[in-house]
Amino acid sequence: MPVLQLSGVNKVFSVGRFPTVRHLRVLNAVSLEIAEREVLGLVGESGSGKSTLAGVISRLSLHDAGEVRLEGALVPKRLSRRQELAYRRRVQLVFQDPYASLNPAKSIHHAVARPMAIHHLPDTSADLLESCGLSPAARYLQRRPFELSGGERQRAAIARALSVRPRLLLADEPTSMLDVSIRLDVMNLLADLREREGLSLLFITHDLAAARYLSDRVAVMYAGHLVEIGPAREVVERPLHPYTQLLRQAAPKPEQGLEAEHLAVAGEVPDLANLPPGCPFAPRCPKAQPTCREALPGFVQVAAGHQVRCVLYS
Amino acid sequence: MKAALRSRWAQAGLVILAIFVLVAALAPVIAPYSPTNSSFSPLASPSLRHLLGTTQLGQDIFSQLVWGTRGTLEIGFLTGLFATALGVLVGIGGGYLGGPTDSVLNALTNVFLVIPGLPLIIITAAYITTKSQLPIILIISFTGWAWGARVLRSQTLSLRQREFILAARLVGESPLRIVVSEVLPNMLSLIAANFIGAAIYGILSAAGLQFIGLGNVNAVTWGTMLFWAQSQGALLSGAWLWILAPGAAIALVGTALGMLNFGIDELTNPRLRAGVKKLPKPVPAGTPEVGALLSLQEIEAGYQTAAGPLTAVRGVSLAVKPGEFLGIAGESGCGKSTLAFAALGLLRPPGAVYRGSSYLAGVDLLALTPAQRRPYLWRDASFVFQASMNALNPVIRVRDHVLDTARAHGLPPAEAIERATALLQQFEIPAHFLDAYSFQLSGGMKQRVVLALSLLLRPKLILMDEPTTALDVVVQRLIMQQIEWILGELGVSIVFITHDFSLLVEISDRIAIMYAGTVVEQGPAAEIYAHPLHPYTQGLIRSFPPMSGERQVLHGIPGHPPGLGEKLSGCPFFARCSARLEGVCDQAVPALLAQGDQHTVACHLYGQPPPVAAPTAVGEAR
Ligand SMILES: Nc1ncnc2c1ncn2[C@@H]1O[C@H](COP(=O)(O)OP(=O)(O)OP(=O)(O)O)[C@@H](O)[C@H]1O
Numbered sequence: 064m065p066v067l068q069l070s071g072v073n074k075v076f077s078v079g080r081f082p083t084v085r086h087l088r089v090l091n092a093v094s095l096e097i098a099e100r101e102v103l104g105l106v107g108e109s110g111s112g113k114s115t116l117a118g119v120i121s122r123l124s125l126h127d128a129g130e131v132r133l134e135g136a137l138v139p140k141r142l143s144r145r146q147e148l149a150y151r152r153r154v155q156l157v158f159q160d161p162y163a164s165l166n167p168a169k170s171i172h173h174a175v176a177r178p179m180a181i182h183h184l185p186d187t188s189a190d191l192l193e194s195c196g197l198s199p200a201a202r203y204l205q206r207r208p209f210e211l212s213g214g215e216r217q218r219a220a221i222a223r224a225l226s227v228r229p230r231l232l233l234a235d236e237p238t239s240m241l242d243v244s245i246r247l248d249v250m251n252l253l254a255d256l257r258e259r260e261g262l263s264l265l266f267i268t269h270d271l272a273a274a275r276y277l278s279d280r281v282a283v284m285y286a287g288h289l290v291e292i293g294p295a296r297e298v299v300e301r302p303l304h305p306y307t308q309l310l311r312q313a314a315p316k317p318e319q320g321l322e323a324e325h326l327a328v329a330g331e332v333p334d335l336a337n338l339p340p341g342c343p344f345a346p347r348c349p350k351a352q353p354t355c356r357e358a359l360p361g362f363v364q365v366a367a368g369h370q371v372r373c374v375l376y377s
Numbered sequence: 378m379k380a381a382l383r384s385r386w387a388q389a390g391l392v393i394l395a396i397f398v399l400v401a402a403l404a405p406v407i408a409p410y411s412p413t414n415s416s417f418s419p420l421a422s423p424s425l426r427h428l429l430g431t432t433q434l435g436q437d438i439f440s441q442l443v444w445g446t447r448g449t450l451e452i453g454f455l456t457g458l459f460a461t462a463l464g465v466l467v468g469i470g471g472g473y474l475g476g477p478t479d480s481v482l483n484a485l486t487n488v489f490l491v492i493p494g495l496p497l498i499i500i501t502a503a504y505i506t507t508k509s510q511l512p513i514i515l516i517i518s519f520t521g522w523a524w525g526a527r528v529l530r531s532q533t534l535s536l537r538q539r540e541f542i543l544a545a546r547l548v549g550e551s552p553l554r555i556v557v558s559e560v561l562p563n564m565l566s567l568i569a570a571n572f573i574g575a576a577i578y579g580i581l582s583a584a585g586l587q588f589i590g591l592g593n594v595n596a597v598t599w600g601t602m603l604f605w606a607q608s609q610g611a612l613l614s615g616a617w618l619w620i621l622a623p624g625a626a627i628a629l630v631g632t633a634l635g636m637l638n639f640g641i642d643e644l645t646n647p648r649l650r651a652g653v654k655k656l657p658k659p660v661p662a663g664t665p666e667v668g669a670l671l672s673l674q675e676i677e678a679g680y681q682t683a684a685g686p687l688t689a690v691r692g693v694s695l696a697v698k699p700g701e702f703l704g705i706a707g708e709s710g711c712g713k714s715t716l717a718f719a720a721l722g723l724l725r726p727p728g729a730v731y732r733g734s735s736y737l738a739g740v741d742l743l744a745l746t747p748a749q750r751r752p753y754l755w756r757d758a759s760f761v762f763q764a765s766m767n768a769l770n771p772v773i774r775v776r777d778h779v780l781d782t783a784r785a786h787g788l789p790p791a792e793a794i795e796r797a798t799a800l801l802q803q804f805e806i807p808a809h810f811l812d813a814y815s816f817q818l819s820g821g822m823k824q825r826v827v828l829a830l831s832l833l834l835r836p837k838l839i840l841m842d843e844p845t846t847a848l849d850v851v852v853q854r855l856i857m858q859q860i861e862w863i864l865g866e867l868g869v870s871i872v873f874i875t876h877d878f879s880l881l882v883e884i885s886d887r888i889a890i891m892y893a894g895t896v897v898e899q900g901p902a903a904e905i906y907a908h909p910l911h912p913y914t915q916g917l918i919r920s921f922p923p924m925s926g927e928r929q930v931l932h933g934i935p936g937h938p939p940g941l942g943e944k945l946s947g948c949p950f951f952a953r954c955s956a957r958l959e960g961v962c963d964q965a966v967p968a969l970l971a972q973g974d975q976h977t978v979a980c981h982l983y984g985q986p987p988p989v990a991a992p993t994a995v996g997e998a999r
């Protein structure tokens with residue numbers, strides 16, 4: 064049974080005031096599953112709705128339509144305080160910016176031990192820090208965030224998320240604010256946690272190479288729509304959707320030598336308040352056909368576990 | 378808070394305040410007589426028996442002043458307490474809870490903000506006849522909390538969206554605990570400032586009320602002293618000290634509290650921090666490299682901070698030839714931006730260049746005064762600041778940005794617009810965007826506008842500090858293509874600073890790797906990529922997971938760079954280096970030495986002292 068199942072999740076943000084309210088359709092019929100011990104990578108450009116999806120899954124904000132199932136059970140929109148706590152024990156989130164996600168006025172011990180106290184768990188903060196690579200823990204427990212480097216802070220933030228021993232960890236671009244030289248070790252820590260703790264992971268990133276490095280499967284999002292999902296290596300190395308192909312082309316590939324690929328794509332991400340009918344990528348797509356602009360294509364199964372939402376493959 | 382108290386202003390205020398508190402506490406000891414004892418001769422002049430003279434009723438003014446300190450400070454303290462408590466409750470409560478609660482509380486705050494406080498106090502106070510000061514204190518607090526509530530609310534609103542508050546919600550913390558243990562500790566200085574402001578307001582309002590005879594005029598405070606002095610014609614009878622002493626005391630306490638508040642402001646707003654010393658011109662160094670357009674020689678630069686001077690750039694020499702693309706890569710905080718500002722003489726206090734020269738076509742920019750330097754900037758060398766796309770003034774049209782730049786450098790407006798239109802077109806921005814405001818542009822478009830502006834005067838060199846950071850991969854790639862065009866078609870030299878080494882390999886002619894304020898390796902891009910010599914460069918290249926090939930576990934570079942304040946006795950990378958030589962690398966700072974034709978590296982593994990083998994090759998997992 065998958066740990067998490069989303070089906071047809073929609074999220075609309077209303078921005079602006081009365082006469083000029085705009086309804087941003089940030090998530091559009093998003094369906095996906097995360098299996099036990101699985102790392103699902105979620106890639107997409109800025110504004111494609113990745114953080115919003117993490118917000119919905121972590122219940123920082125509520126979806127407008129669709130279903131969220133945790134361990135098979137439907138999660139109702141309204142939860143009692145007890146149910147809420149039970150949910151929070153299973154699903155935790157690591158934020159992008161380790162400089163903003165730890166309270167500057169509080170010690171690392173507070174960050175890690177307070178969740179344990181809330182959930183009536185024994186205080187194992189020292190062991191937890193050690194297992195997240197902050198050792199010796201005694202050196203870190205009483206420090207405040209400003210006394211830690213960026214990588215150490217992100218480790219502390221991961222330790223906080225793990226303090227309630229969740230089943231599912233959502234990591235929202237956990238390495239993008241970190242220096243290149245320490246990114247790998249944070250990713251390795253996440254991989255390690257999956258092995259050791261049997262954690263499932265939603266790994267959000269805008270970096271295809273990082274998604275490939277850490278994930279079992281990769282999902283690609285564009286303007287609030289999932290456009291491709293499949294085994295990590297297939298999606299990254301042989302992308303099918305023209306948008307995924309564009310992402311791959313655009314990524315720096317120092318290992319491929321000195322010649323950059325030239326991009327042949329114009330235009331920008333569509334306005335979420337004013338999504339074009341049909342495929343959201345059609346206006347920019349070099350391979351667009353008239354039918355693309357008429358109706359949103361459905362997912363096509365192209366190989367085992369590899370689905371793409373594009374008329375080219377139907 | 379501790380930092381706030383380190384400010385001179387705060388210290389001075391605190392000392393004055395402490396004296397008054399001491400006087401209030403020791404009033405019975407200090408005051409020679411009872412403040413109500415009216416057995417002395419009226420209106421006596423100052424003398425040893427009566428330091429400030431006596432009143433019309435024959436009371437000792439000095440004793441009244443001393444005892445009055447008690448009453449006055451009490452008013453100040455209690456008003457501060459009550460008004461702040463109300464402000465915290467309404468402001469932080471509403472701000473955190475949001476929704477209808479916030480709407481109601483915010484409306485209430487706004488009502489209290491527009492109610493004219495003083496008339497209300499006067500009217501209410503006129504009906505109060507008890508002897509205690511409490512009613513007056515409560516009334517003043519009640520009219521004076523709204524400002525604090527508003528400030529605290531807006532701060533809470535911004536904190537509420539901060540990720541650490543979201544994180545606390547995520548682990549299931551209750552709203553009350555979030556406010557008390559997560560939000561409040563971050564607002565202490567604001568609350569303290571609010572308390573002090575309310576205390577000043579309380580002391581002044583109470584004095585004003587008592588001066589016009591409201592409240593209990595028989596209590597001994599500075600306000601009632603003023604009331605009696607006024608009503609009994611102190612000035613007419615020449616007893617001016619009777620008015621001056623309490624007046625001056627009020628002013629002094631008010632000032633002391635104000636100074637304390639200023640100290641707190643300084644903390645939250647570092648710009649107010651005074652005392653940045655003007656530094657002498659940097660000591661020039663070296664001579665310009667032959668054939669170089671820009672030649673940096675031994676640049677050493679840093680910042681004056683409260684904790685002493687920091688060195689962010691420790692002796693960097695680099696050169697850029699005409700038409701060349703030099704990429705500079707390094708981790709966050711390694712001094713890249715500082716170097717860029719220093720190179721053009723644009724480092725502003727508290728930053729300063731301590732030493733070195735920056736020769737632009739042979740002229741040392743750092744030896745010039747700002748006025749002498751101006752003609753070279755933008756015209757010969759322009760600068761794309763880090764995050765400059767976010768610095769575009771949102772109320773100015775693109776056209777006006779163009780005209781402003783043109784005017785500053787004497788380019789005719791018509792020609793400027795013509796050039797700008799052509800450049801924007803080249804960057805695939807339709808000409809009508811000249812009349813757009815920057816908030817109407819996407820991030821990528823803003824960055825291209827900034828690039829166009831930097832090219833407006835056809836400079837020979839552009840320094841770009843992280844021009845693509847914060848942009849998406851696709852937009853980033855498009856901008857890189859446009860930068861390639863600038864390089865190829867316009868023949869401009871480009872210095873491209875980034876933390877993302879992977880961006881540089883494809884486009885650079887040469888790459889310099891910076892670490893902890895120094896250049897540790899420099900050479901042709903292909904060479905650096907294929908045969909990195911410095912262990913740091915090797916680690917950096919290994920840190921990028923590839924997009925093809927078998928997946929294997931890779932390792933980054935553990936640890937973090939040394940602090941800037943630290944005095945380094947050896948190689949700055951020593952602590953993180955896997956190939957370090959104990960007793961060598963920690964003993965001497967390695968010099969940047971040539972390794973082959975154009976490749977230089979600062980590493981003892983290749984330098985003179987230790988005759989040892991080169992470190993393990995690239996790509997091998999450790
Ligand atoms: N609370 C909100 N109210 C209104 N609009 C919002 C809100 N949160 C997000 N949005 C909008 O929703 C869209 C998607 O945002 P989201 O943060 O999910 O994107 P993302 O894929 O995480 O992007 P990034 O890579 O920049 O983090 C954006 O256009 C954003 O402006």
Ligand SMILES: Nc1ncnc2c1ncn2[C@@H]1O[C@H](COP(=O)(O)OP(=O)(O)OP(=O)(O)O)[C@@H](O)[C@H]1O
Pocket residue numbers: 680681682687689707708709710711712713714715716727728763876941
């Ligand atoms: N005004 C300042 N006062 C004190 N220290 C400063 C100041 N500005 C920068 N620094 C310090 O100087 C060092 C170098 O800063 P600089 O901005 O040059 O780094 P950078 O390499 O450009 O980093 P980034 O990649 O984050 O832009 C940093 O450690 C920084 O904290």
Ligand SMILES: [Mg+2]
Pocket residue numbers: 113114115235
């Ligand atoms: Mg996001």
Ligand SMILES: [Mg+2]
Pocket residue numbers: 713714715763842
């Ligand atoms: Mg910088």
